Amino acid sequence: MSYMIVKDEKGIIEVKWQIWRKTMERREDVKLFNFHASPFGQRVIWALKLKGVDYECIEEDIFNKSNLLLELNPVHKKVPVLVHCNKPIAESLVILEYIDETWKQYPLMPQNPYQRAHARFWANFAEHKLLDAAWMAMRSSGEEQEKAVNEAREAVEKIEEEIKGKRFFGRDNIGFLDIAIGWISYWIPVWEEVGSMKILDPLKFPAINAWITNFLSHPTINDTLPQRDNMIVYYHSRRKEVSPF
Amino acid sequence: MEDLKLHGFWYSPFTMRVVWTLKLKGLSYENIEEDRFNKSPQLLEYNPVHKKTPVLVHGGKPICESMIIVQYIDELWPQNPLVPHDSYERAQARFWVAYSEQMVPALPALIQSTSAEEKEKAVQKAWENFKVLEDHCLADKRKFFGGDKINIVDIAIGSFFVFFVTIEDLKQVKILVAEKFPLLHLWFDNFKNAPVIKENFPDREKMLATMKAVLERRLASS
Numbered sequence: 001m002s003y004m005i006v007k008d009e010k011g012i013i014e015v016k017w018q019i020w021r022k023t024m025e026r027r028e029d030v031k032l033f034n035f036h037a038s039p040f041g042q043r044v045i046w047a048l049k050l051k052g053v054d055y056e057c058i059e060e061d062i063f064n065k066s067n068l069l070l071e072l073n074p075v076h077k078k079v080p081v082l083v084h085c086n087k088p089i090a091e092s093l094v095i096l097e098y099i100d101e102t103w104k105q106y107p108l109m110p111q112n113p114y115q116r117a118h119a120r121f122w123a124n125f126a127e128h129k130l131l132d133a134a135w136m137a138m139r140s141s142g143e144e145q146e147k148a149v150n151e152a153r154e155a156v157e158k159i160e161e162e163i164k165g166k167r168f169f170g171r172d173n174i175g176f177l178d179i180a181i182g183w184i185s186y187w188i189p190v191w192e193e194v195g196s197m198k199i200l201d202p203l204k205f206p207a208i209n210a211w212i213t214n215f216l217s218h219p220t221i222n223d224t225l226p227q228r229d230n231m232i233v234y235y236h237s238r239r240k241e242v243s244p245f
Numbered sequence: 246m247e248d249l250k251l252h253g254f255w256y257s258p259f260t261m262r263v264v265w266t267l268k269l270k271g272l273s274y275e276n277i278e279e280d281r282f283n284k285s286p287q288l289l290e291y292n293p294v295h296k297k298t299p300v301l302v303h304g305g306k307p308i309c310e311s312m313i314i315v316q317y318i319d320e321l322w323p324q325n326p327l328v329p330h331d332s333y334e335r336a337q338a339r340f341w342v343a344y345s346e347q348m349v350p351a352l353p354a355l356i357q358s359t360s361a362e363e364k365e366k367a368v369q370k371a372w373e374n375f376k377v378l379e380d381h382c383l384a385d386k387r388k389f390f391g392g393d394k395i396n397i398v399d400i401a402i403g404s405f406f407v408f409f410v411t412i413e414d415l416k417q418v419k420i421l422v423a424e425k426f427p428l429l430h431l432w433f434d435n436f437k438n439a440p441v442i443k444e445n446f447p448d449r450e451k452m453l454a455t456m457k458a459v460l461e462r463r464l465a466s467s
Binding site for chain 1: 294303306308309310313314316317320321332333335336337339340343344377381
């Protein structure tokens with residue numbers, strides 16, 4: 001890229017400046033250490049893609065983690081880790097807020113502090129009350145599975161109330177909460193198939209099922225999803241594992 | 246008047262976090278002391294999902310989950326900021342606040358331990374968390390997690406350490422061992438003596454008596 005200074009043609013200087021700026025943005029050096037089947041990593045991908053942020057994705061083998069990953073996330077030793085200008089950030093919900101605060105286009109978090117608290121509350125709720133239960137429902141059987149399915153359904157029932165009357169949790173557009181709990185739309189149906197159980201009953205939870213359809217029909221959301229067949233194979237192999245990711 | 250009401254239990258670490266935040270910001274509020282064994286209908290209405298304290302009610306609107314409340318307060322009242330200004334530092338602070346949630350199971354495990362073996366196992370579990378904080382969070386020997394000033398990490402973790410030291414009295418066991426965790430020990434000393442925190446630190450004897458009473462009542466009802 002050459003940078004010609006043309007003194008008396010202001011338009012050309014402006015164009016060269018824009019090209020230089022875009023190049024620098026691309027050189028912002030954003031790397032994502034991820035595992036393709038991770039619902040946590042997917043959140044980060046969605047956020048980066050919605051904001052049009054270029055990044056390099058480094059696929060980790062979570063059964064044989066690289067020394068680099070262990071160095072970047074010594075506390076949890078897990079994916080995803082976002083590395084921005086050589087500085088690592090771990091924990092997907094923390095990464096989401098970091099992305100939203102760093103790249104202002106396509107804002108994800110509501111402006112209003114009360115609505116922000118509300119979004120954080122529900123992201124937290126789904127993380128603690130639904131994720132573990134759904135995972136357990138996937139990998140268990142008999143009474144243990146029944147208990148987990150019921151717990152998961154109780155959590156979904158509460159989320160159903162939240163989404164009623166809205167296209168997305170972010171209202172008209174996909175927002176922080178949609179991204180934070182977006183894993184429900186794709187991972188739970190996969191886990192349902194693997195575990196031969198049902199959580200997202202369309203008769204009991206019409207609003208959440210409608211949201212799933214809206215969410216997954218967004219091109220940016222849909223285009224980045226991992227292949228379903230691969231997910232099914234992977235989670236079948238994990239069905240007897242004790243701890244996820 | 247800011248029209249702030251706080252529903253909580255004075256001895257709960259989660260309520261403490263909100264009280265400290267309100268005090269650090271110089272905000273006045275109405276304190277509504279809840280009875281954990283007989284929660285008010287108002288509380289159940291404000292937090293129908295979890296039915297737990299603390300709940301901050303601001304202008305009639307409830308906010309639940311202690312660290313979400315803390316961040317809410319910090320966003321609305323910017324004096325004495327508790328969340329770092331720099332976005333990377335902010336992410337690190339939020340990371341450690343999220344980590345503090347992993348310390349929660351250690352508390353009931355310690356409180357409910359009866360045999361020497363159970364106590365030892367529970368202490369070891371708590372020490373795993375302490376080691377992470379000692380090695381990774383306090384590694385650069387700052388006064389507080391927030392550097393020279395208290396931040397959300399100090400508040401999140403400080404509230405649990407109030408409990409850990411109370412459990413030391415309750416169970417006659419040393420948990421925050423200075424020789425094992427010198428940085429953490431020093432940090433907690435700095436924290437409990439910091440202005441505002443010191444004036445709003447729960448009384449040691451009162452904490453012990455209350456925890457004994459709560460434990461007895463739980464055992465009686467089980």
